[in-house]
Amino acid sequence: MMEFCTLGTGGTLPIPERALSSLYVRVNGRSLLIDCGEGTQVGIRKLGWGFRCLDGMLLTHYHGDHCTGIAGLLLSLEKAGRDEPFHIWGPRGLKRVVEGLCVIVPPLSFAVHLHEMPAEGGEIELIGLKIRAFPVNHGGIPCFGYRMFLPRGAVFDPEKAKALEVPMADWKRLQQGETVRIGGRRVTPSDVTGAERKGITLVFSTDTRPCETLDKYCADADLLILEGMYGTEEKMPQALKNHHMLYREAAEIARKTQPGGLLLTHFSTSIEDPEEYIPETRTIFERTWAAKDGETVTLRYPEGSEKAWTSLS
Amino acid sequence: MMEFCTLGTGGTLPIPERALSSLYVRVNGRSLLIDCGEGTQVGIRKLGWGFRCLDGMLLTHYHGDHCTGIAGLLLSLEKAGRDEPFHIWGPRGLKRVVEGLCVIVPPLSFAVHLHEMPAEGGEIELIGLKIRAFPVNHGGIPCFGYRMFLPRGAVFDPEKAKALEVPMADWKRLQQGETVRIGGRRVTPSDVTGAERKGITLVFSTDTRPCETLDKYCADADLLILEGMYGTEEKMPQALKNHHMLYREAAEIARKTQPGGLLLTHFSTSIEDPEEYIPETRTIFERTWAAKDGETVTLRYPEGSEKAWTSLS
Numbered sequence: 001m002m003e004f005c006t007l008g009t010g011g012t013l014p015i016p017e018r019a020l021s022s023l024y025v026r027v028n029g030r031s032l033l034i035d036c037g038e039g040t041q042v043g044i045r046k047l048g049w050g051f052r053c054l055d056g057m058l059l060t061h062y063h064g065d066h067c068t069g070i071a072g073l074l075l076s077l078e079k080a081g082r083d084e085p086f087h088i089w090g091p092r093g094l095k096r097v098v099e100g101l102c103v104i105v106p107p108l109s110f111a112v113h114l115h116e117m118p119a120e121g122g123e124i125e126l127i128g129l130k131i132r133a134f135p136v137n138h139g140g141i142p143c144f145g146y147r148m149f150l151p152r153g154a155v156f157d158p159e160k161a162k163a164l165e166v167p168m169a170d171w172k173r174l175q176q177g178e179t180v181r182i183g184g185r186r187v188t189p190s191d192v193t194g195a196e197r198k199g200i201t202l203v204f205s206t207d208t209r210p211c212e213t214l215d216k217y218c219a220d221a222d223l224l225i226l227e228g229m230y231g232t233e234e235k236m237p238q239a240l241k242n243h244h245m246l247y248r249e250a251a252e253i254a255r256k257t258q259p260g261g262l263l264l265t266h267f268s269t270s271i272e273d274p275e276e277y278i279p280e281t282r283t284i285f286e287r288t289w290a291a292k293d294g295e296t297v298t299l300r301y302p303e304g305s306e307k308a309w310t311s312l313s
Numbered sequence: 314m315m316e317f318c319t320l321g322t323g324g325t326l327p328i329p330e331r332a333l334s335s336l337y338v339r340v341n342g343r344s345l346l347i348d349c350g351e352g353t354q355v356g357i358r359k360l361g362w363g364f365r366c367l368d369g370m371l372l373t374h375y376h377g378d379h380c381t382g383i384a385g386l387l388l389s390l391e392k393a394g395r396d397e398p399f400h401i402w403g404p405r406g407l408k409r410v411v412e413g414l415c416v417i418v419p420p421l422s423f424a425v426h427l428h429e430m431p432a433e434g435g436e437i438e439l440i441g442l443k444i445r446a447f448p449v450n451h452g453g454i455p456c457f458g459y460r461m462f463l464p465r466g467a468v469f470d471p472e473k474a475k476a477l478e479v480p481m482a483d484w485k486r487l488q489q490g491e492t493v494r495i496g497g498r499r500v501t502p503s504d505v506t507g508a509e510r511k512g513i514t515l516v517f518s519t520d521t522r523p524c525e526t527l528d529k530y531c532a533d534a535d536l537l538i539l540e541g542m543y544g545t546e547e548k549m550p551q552a553l554k555n556h557h558m559l560y561r562e563a564a565e566i567a568r569k570t571q572p573g574g575l576l577l578t579h580f581s582t583s584i585e586d587p588e589e590y591i592p593e594t595r596t597i598f599e600r601t602w603a604a605k606d607g608e609t610v611t612l613r614y615p616e617g618s619e620k621a622w623t624s625l626s
Contacts, residue, residue, distance in 0.1 A: 064385060068351075075378075079326055100414065101413065
């Protein structure tokens with residue numbers, strides 16, 4: 001399964017109820033962050049899922065609301081006793097931004113590895129996730145969305161094991177991924193497993209106008225986390241000017257790409273209550289929710305044609 | 314009168330109840346900040362005293378817990394529509410630090426003037442306050458405390474005005490600071506006022522061991538805001554190593570310098586309840602309190618030998 005927490009759901013500026021953009025993703029006890037606005041380190045402390053298990057961070061772009069928390073996060077990682085390297089991925093400019101923000105960070109107890117990605121994005125492997133960074137349209141600046149895929153191993157098939165005359169005493173080793181020798185033969189785990197099972201796909205992309213790459217990488221996901229920067233049609237001039245999306249536009253992407261659910265985040269400070277526009281948005285895509293700061297969601301492996309989405313209460 | 318708010322009372326790392334160091338000071342509708350840790354901009358939003366009226370900021374030093382909020386603050390000032398210059402004072406290194414942190418800040422709608430002060434500190438005039446930056450002892454790095462003085466004009470003396478035969482119709486102009494002509498004579502405001510009245514003195518100094526300059530600039534203040542980094546004697550090795558103070562040491566400075574009151578702030582994350590050590594600290598200096606995030610205090614002009622300190626409830 002995959003768990004996540006929307007640490008901060010505010011866009012542009014923080015308000016008391018909405019810290020700036022940050023998503024905490026946890027798989028099998030290890031975790032990553034996407035973006036790190038002001039308030040991220042204290043959000044992690046509130047959440048209680050820990051700093052030590054954070055192996056890296058993916059940055060969408062370098063506007064202040066997505067990266068003002070980086071120096072504080074690194075200081076918190078150090079205080080948590082980190083000594084393993086910490087990895088940061090992001091578009092062009094990563095080195096300049098992190099080095100600038102870290103002017104106040106003394107030499108750390110761990111290495112920080114910066115992975116600056118080209119305009120077309122790229123592939124990342126972290127905490128067992130296969131991640132695709134893809135470019136979106138936030139005006140002239142480089143900005144990425146991230147599609148995260150958690151694969152699920154194929155299940156052990158006792159009938160295949162029996163057919164290959166594997167003694168039951170060896171089943172456990174095969175289930176744990178070992179190859180065993182039966183007399184003169186080698187039996188590998190893939191000899192005794194069924195078909196690959198469906199994994200979990202989570203897409204996170206804020207700060208973009210609707211665009212082709214977004215449609216492409218949102219296809220067939222279990223859950224989309226997209227921006228609900230503005231709630232009403234009157235805000236379209238701002239959405240166009242600032243390269244953001246309306247709730248309606250995010251829902252139209254979900255209608256096209258049919259994920260299990262759509263979770264909106266990155267709300268403008270002009271939105272007092274992010275729930276207000278949800279009923280109307282559901283007329284476009286029914287399984288839509290508005291995220292809250294500190295809310296946690298569990299995505300369980302889907303069975304059959306289901307999506308790995310546990311609807312929010 | 315002078316008002317202030319302890320926006321953030323946390324040291325080193327923020328926790329949910331304690332944002333990082335920042336003090337908001339307001340006089341006559343204009344304001345300044347001292348330090349700007351992560352959480353400052355949202356603290357100002359909660360407080361409701363505004364961004365537009367902030368004319369400048371004084372930095373004590375450049376550890377992360379005192380300046381991680383600078384970029385976010387400048388972005389908030391811009392969104393609040395600021396177009397007047399904003400001034401920042403601090404010890405050596407100011408330019409390098411602010412320029413580094415602002416790597417993510419686009420060109421602003423207002424000018425930011427940086428005033429890097431020499432090792433011995435200096436004099437500043439801002440929002441009607443006469444401010445003295447003085448060096449303290451935070452290990453090898455430059456670190457300042459700030460003594461802020463709000464002068465109070467002398468009061469109009471009707472007996473003097475009558476003795477100088479000033480017509481009552483001219484009293485108001487004199488009270489407003491104008492010079493008037495009575496026949497061939499010039500009468501200035503100082504001709505018709507009594508003795509200077511006592512102003513208000515507030516001292517803010519965290520992140521230091523006890524030291525001579527601190528004793529000197531704390532003398533005869535109305536209120537001292539000093540650090541209570543550690544509550545118990547067992548923490549003395551950390552206090553010495555990290556160049557911080559115990560509650561007891563702050564109280565001993567107050568006992569020596571006899572301010573109206575002592576407000577402790579900048580609490581280590583190891584302190585769960587800052588109130589816990591107050592009763593014992595009061596055996597050294599009785600008028601001691603522990604600050605809370607978002608707490609506001611009003612200092613009114615003192616009468617006679619009083620201090621301008623309204624005790625906290």
